[in-house]
Amino acid sequence: MCLAIPGKIIEISSDNPDTALIDVVGVRRKVDLGLLQDDRPVAGDWVLIHVGFAMSKISEQDAAEQMETLRMLGESEAAVQEVRGYGLDEPSNRPWDGRNRVEDLE
């Protein structure tokens, strides 16, 4: 659960500067930017996301490397699944592969 997911900031909410739409390999969800208030990111920046909160700003190259790290660790699907789950969205229906996901509960 300690793996951080790289995402690109697409848009920062105009009515709440602590909410941003991010893109993680094509999946777009809202994340919280409140932990980066000392060094606010702007649209186009890359961040590492952990449990729905942006934790740190990173370079585009580091973001690509982080995604590659997740792939090597066999965690890239779980990472995308986590991002899909942000905002309580319904997950896709897939058989259980040993990881704990929302569909385990259905």
Place this chain on the structure above:
Amino acid sequence: MRFVDEFRQPELIARAAEEIRRLADPTRHYRLMEVCGGHTHAIYRFGLKDVLPDNIELIHGPGCPVCVLPMGRIDDGMSVAQDPNVIFAAFGDMMRVPGTHGSPLEHKARGRDVRIVYSPADALKLARANPDKHVMFFAIGFETTAPSTALTVLRAKAEGVRNFSVFCNHVTIIPAIRAILDSPDMRLDAFIGPGHVSTVIGCRPYEWIAQNEHKPIVVCGFEPLDLLQSIVMLLRQLKAGEAKVENQYKRVVPWEGNRAALRAMGEVFQLRSFFEWRGLGFISQSALRMRDEFSEWDAEQRFSIPGIRVTDPKAAQCGEVLKGVLKPHQCKLFGRECTPEHPIGALMVSSEGSCAAYFNYEHRKQAMVNILSPTA
């Protein structure tokens, strides 16, 4: 070498492995602890032991949040969930961790309202969407996760969401390292420092390990090359008789950490005088509780929590494995009564637990070796 072909920068990996061989003194046995469960998973998945000399032993540390949580805390959390007005929300990692009367998932099967969330913010969202219910978020994690919980509590207070609370099980990594260093059966040479915890706390909190305990520590990333480079850095320090904090994961970890995250944690949490860790026992000032100003959002204040203490199943040796005294396969239950499908201890549940990692990678490899050479 099979290992080298599968990863990025294979020539650098080969060079780092070669440098480790050159630096390791063949007359010495090195015991290096990787503190973080993410590193434990990576080490097994990448088969790193295959490229290290035999005299470099990697000891798996306490940095897997679900693994160090005593069973009594799960029972305490589930006792609140028996109330039909309560929605119990937790990360997926928690769902299969056994309590005395079953895992949260099994409680769900018995009709309790148990939900997986991927973010504490979503637990708060559940509370907003269910104003006639109470949502209790079962919070776990080290300093990587605690700031997100803290910010969620601050948001709940700011918005006046009163049907939301946190059952706080957040722990802090430094006291656990101290407890391990104080343990008489633990002799370690150096530490591979946690990666993402350090994005929050930075590198300074490790300085006492170098200065007072004279053990090198290198904050490390999660790729094979990161781990091998960190081992090179540790061996260089050990060879030179030095002990300092180094940061191999500079691309993500700033030396000073994330001050906004630390502020949020400081605002919402204070240190508990002590907390029980599975395998390590009671460690003083090793966990977080909510400050009194947030008692309205503190499940331990709002509900009557039984404070259950459970001794681990006698035959299971989770504690010894957690301390690195036993290897996972040396536990009497490993791979027999206790498997990832039917876990008895939390170390077999989480992918960051050393038993699950060992079972999924090493155990299968060993089974293959036994098949190929049955007399070995």
